């Protein structure tokens with residue numbers, strides 16, 4: 630028998646193989662980040678890092694040109 634064979638599930642967030650045991654506290658997610666992504670709570674901080682280029686343009690616009698419009 631293979632008692633040491635670990636059940637592996639795909640992470641709903643990124644598809645990465647996640648061992649279904651105590652080594653994966655966020656199972657079925659591979660990490661806390663994927664868990665937050667699924668919950669939709671990642672947009673607050675993770676999206677700023679991932680899309681920093683897109684958001685940085687808007688930030689500069691609001692600081693520089695925003696004052697003129699107000």
Ligand SMILES: [Zn+2]
Pocket residue numbers: 640641642643644645658659660663
């Ligand atoms: Zn994942």
